[in-house]
Amino acid sequence: MVVRLSEVWPVVGADRLLSECVPPPRFADVRFGTYRPDPDEPSQAEALAVLVARAEKLAGPRPAPSLWSRLRGRSESPDKPGVYLDGGFGVGKTHLLASLWHEAAGPKMYCTFVELTNLVGALGLRTAVEALSSYRLICVDEFELDDPGDTMLISRLLGQLVEAGVEFAATSNTLPDKLGEGRFQAVDFLREIQGLSARFDVRRVDGPDYRHRGLPVAPDPWPDEKVEQEAAVRANASCDHFVDLHRHLAELHPSKYGALLDGIETVAITDVRPLTDENVALRMVVLADRLYDRNLPLLAGGVPLDQLFSADMLKGGYRKKYLRALSRLIALARTA
Structure with a gap:
């Protein structure tokens, strides 16, 4: 039939939205070892090395913050709390992101940007922060800001989760300081956009659409x-x-x-x-x-x-x- x-x-409840935050079936079996960097595009091998190093850091248990870091409300790590893969279509960014998720210790979450905004909309910002603050890693595919509301929402969410020690990895076709460009008056939200950009170690991934x-x-x-x-x-x-x-x-x-x-x-x-x-x-x-x-x-x-x-x-x-x-x-x- x-x-x-x-x-x-x-009918989709908030519990399902959260439980389904894992790599989709297409990327369920990918690993760093199955990624094949194009030898003519050195940025692909460089991005792979960066994420492998990040995965090694995230493979163990989440370190307990010191009293000083808790009082200051920030991570002690000198590294930026997020890594951001920017590049064209079909160059393997999602493959790398899913591989990082598979290698990292939990609790962890994998979602698209749309799914993340939907989740926060379903739970509310405060409940979402409470639910996600214990996570070790949150991977966000297709990171993109299409309206001012999303800009404010995700800026606040990331800020509070970073203070809780959560690390992020994201992919996008737009550099973080260009998010929202051409879709709304980004100049009005420049502070939020720059704040998002400052949280990421940006890595360019070049190459043709495989x-x-x-x-x-x-x-x-x-x-x-x-x-x-x-x-x-x-x-x-x-x-x-x-x-x-x-x-x-x-x-x-x-x-x-x-x-x-x-x-x-x-x-x-x-x-x-x-x-x-x-x-x-x-x-x-x-x-x-x-x-x-x-x-x-x-x-x-x-x-x-x-x-x-x-x-x-x-x-x-x-x-x-x-x-x-x-x-x-x-x-x-x-x-x-």
Whole structure:
């Protein structure tokens, strides 16, 4: 029986949000030893060495703070409490981040930036700080600030957790002092942005997108009839009209998009259309991330996936989000 995602209404509590803060299935088995730095891109080997050293530091039990450090409310470590991997798409940043999480001693957490903001929204800032202050390491993938509220929220969260001795690792396609640029008046929140930047040891990771080396173009879309027929013969497949799906996403909080895919092994979408509404496009970005996390093959009809976002969108403030989504959707379409 084919599932219609547009008819599924998942219920997700705060407990589930916290318990699911682990690397997604695609990165469940990655380790530093499985990362292959490109010999033509020395920054990849350098980033690997930095994270291996950080993992060695985090492999043992969390040291008890001295009375002096507790009174001052800060860590005694001279190192910055966070490491930040900045780079393009598909250069292995998430592989490295997940490897660090696997090597570190617990308690520890792994989430995307969207999942972190959703978690804090569900728990409240005070409860989130209380719940996370005992953690040794928090890994945040796709770190990005899209509005002033997120800037203030995450700045306060990180500040209080750093004082509690929590260490951070993050990946992004945007340097921390450029977060929010092009999306809101970052100058109004410069203090918060600079505060976030000062907490990270920034490491650049360069290289071409490994998912598309030699294959940068989206595969030809399938006829809608073939999409529906193929979904009908695949186990645990979903199939939705593109418009029905994105309208349904508008009625769900993004924290529920992962639960929407529970039990699904293949996703099929008919009549994919170019998007012109930024709100719809950003919801599709979150869905693309959850599909990619779960390594779900994507059967798609309609326009080629590389035409999903308009030319204006690909030039705007959310350009990097859209390019990441295209990179991931095209990779999933090729696996189908």
